Amino acid sequence: MSSIDPRTVPLDPTSRERLAATGLDYRTVDHDDRTAFSRMIQAVSRGFLGPEVDDAYIDEQKQLVSTSNRYVAVFDEGVAQEGVPVATVHSWVTELTVPGGELDMWAVSGVTVSPTHRRRGVARAMLEGELRAAADAGLAIAGLTATEATIYGRYGFGAAVPMSRWTIDTRRAGWAGYEPDGRVEFVSREQLADDLSDVYERGRTARPGEVEGWPRRWRQHAGLDASTKNGETVRGVRYRDAAGDVRGAMAYRIEEGEGDFRPSQLQIRHLTAETPEAAAALWRFALQHDLVGEVTAKLRPVDDPVRWLVQDERGATQVVHDHGWLRILDLPRAIAARTYSAAATAILEVSDPLGLVAGTWRIEIDADGRGRAESAPGATPDLRLGVAELSAAYLGGVPLTGLRAAGRVQGDAQAAAALTAALRPVEAPALTIWY
Numbered sequence: 135m136s137s138i139d140p141r142t143v144p145l146d147p148t149s150r151e152r153l154a155a156t157g158l159d160y161r162t163v164d165h166d167d168r169t170a171f172s173r174m175i176q177a178v179s180r181g182f183l184g185p186e187v188d189d190a191y192i193d194e195q196k197q198l199v200s201t202s203n204r205y206v207a208v209f210d211e212g213v214a215q216e217g218v219p220v221a222t223v224h225s226w227v228t229e230l231t232v233p234g235g236e237l238d239m240w241a242v243s244g245v246t247v248s249p250t251h252r253r254r255g256v257a258r259a260m261l262e263g264e265l266r267a268a269a270d271a272g273l274a275i276a277g278l279t280a281t282e283a284t285i286y287g288r289y290g291f292g293a294a295v296p297m298s299r300w301t302i303d304t305r306r307a308g309w310a311g312y313e314p315d316g317r318v319e320f321v322s323r324e325q326l327a328d329d330l331s332d333v334y335e336r337g338r339t340a341r342p343g344e345v346e347g348w349p350r351r352w353r354q355h356a357g358l359d360a361s362t363k364n365g366e367t368v369r370g371v372r373y374r375d376a377a378g379d380v381r382g383a384m385a386y387r388i389e390e391g392e393g394d395f396r397p398s399q400l401q402i403r404h405l406t407a408e409t410p411e412a413a414a415a416l417w418r419f420a421l422q423h424d425l426v427g428e429v430t431a432k433l434r435p436v437d438d439p440v441r442w443l444v445q446d447e448r449g450a451t452q453v454v455h456d457h458g459w460l461r462i463l464d465l466p467r468a469i470a471a472r473t474y475s476a477a478a479t480a481i482l483e484v485s486d487p488l489g490l491v492a493g494t495w496r497i498e499i500d501a502d503g504r505g506r507a508e509s510a511p512g513a514t515p516d517l518r519l520g521v522a523e524l525s526a527a528y529l530g531g532v533p534l535t536g537l538r539a540a541g542r543v544q545g546d547a548q549a550a551a552a553l554t555a556a557l558r559p560v561e562a563p564a565l566t567i568w569y
């Protein structure tokens with residue numbers, strides 16, 4: 135748990151002035167002011183193409199979204215719906231799992247600009263304001279998940295945690311895995327929300343890239359919240375190991391085949407497992423389900439063992455895509471916060487549109503897997519790169535060698551290879567939720 139309360143972090147004065155110069159008012163929204171909070175949530179729903187939401191939805195948001203979130207909005211007093219923001223963003227501090235530990239991260243979400251106010255720099259002012267505020271508050275890194283991959287690179291975010299979706303033809307793929315000696319059992323949706331939360335929270339510190347969950351996330355997966363359509367169609371199972379302890383849980387839905395039951399599709403909404411046996415048991419449950427011809431799953435780690443659990447891996451199609459985005463705000467603290475897989479030394483020249491980590495840095499990773507970064511003005515760089523590329527590479531999920539091959543990192547091939555080897559963790563980074 136972080137000691138930083140984001141609600142006490144002041145609004146960035148540069149962004150406030152920039153927005154004020156265009157007649158817009160940039161201010162925080164008090165979570166405890168029901169009217170103001172409700173207008174903010176209406177604006178967020180509209181911004182994400184959602185409906186006008188009802189009181190039950192607002193109440194649920196108030197209760198189940200952490201009260202330690204910092205809500206920021208932009209107002210235009212000239213609009214008909216005065217008091218409804220024309221732009222929104224909210225943020226909180228969460229633990230990001232990094233190799234060998236955790237690091238406080240400024241999580242950014244709910245970025246919306248009203249279609250009436252788009253493309254005049256409002257999102258830029260809000261994003262830059264978030265990053266300056268987080269850096270001033272002492273955070274070493276910021277993170278987000280994005281609706282579009284083209285929005286956030288310009289602010290120094292890099293796509294650091296690729297994830298994958300799977301489409302599996304059950305008959306072709308078959309099953310080559312083992313049968314774990316625990317049991318899979320159905321649970322109520324209320325129990326499912328609890329099990330998903332418990333297993334996720336115990337397991338998330340084992341994988342770099344994961345962040346803390348929160349109650350509403352699990353109720354959405356379990357089909358229990360007001361924003362989930364046809365929530366009653368969600369089913370839940372969990373895996374208990376031979377000792378009776380719950381080690382995995384899965385929320386899924388089945389879409390019946392038209393006119394023929396056999397090709398029905400089982401859609402995994404969330405699968406969380408803290409042991410390989412639990413993951414295998416839940417995959418087996420899905421892949422061997424009667425009347426199911428296809429299984430789909432989203433937000434699975436790129437090294438998901440399902441590839442090796444099936445007989446014919448050509449029956450299992452994996453699509454890798456960007457998911458977790460990171461933005462380093464303080465390089466020495468970010469480098470010191472994680473452990474490394476090999477020794478390496480390199481001089482990096484980093485460019486940063488906000489200037490927060492711009493400069494020349496000496497990175498030293500010792501044989502014990504500890505790292506440090508020191509400012510090295512005037513030193514000759516081995517590698518030149520932007521903060522977005524450095525942030526993408528930070529958890530080891532994106533190789534500097536690949537970024538160099540794509541021309542996004544310049545400099546010495548050996549330095550890129552050595553740092554890539556040092557940064558790469560044993561298991562691929564993963565982020566199995568949206569935030």
Ligand SMILES: CC(=O)SCCNC(=O)CCNC(=O)[C@H](O)C(C)(C)COP(=O)(O)OP(=O)(O)OC[C@H]1O[C@@H](n2cnc3c(N)ncnc32)[C@H](O)[C@@H]1OP(=O)(O)O
Pocket residue numbers: 181182242243244245246247248251252253254255256257258259278279280281282284285288
């Ligand atoms: C973490 C999250 O919350 S992800 C959610 C993002 N929000 C959404 O997808 C909701 C729907 N979209 C929107 O609300 C808005 O279109 C936003 C927030 C994406 C952009 O807001 P705007 O105020 O129009 O952006 P703004 O005018 O500040 O543009 C800043 C820069 O981003 C670019 N940009 C804006 N929107 C997009 C986009 N959708 N894709 C790519 N680039 C974009 C602009 O061209 C501009 O580029 P430049 O300054 O480098 O020349």
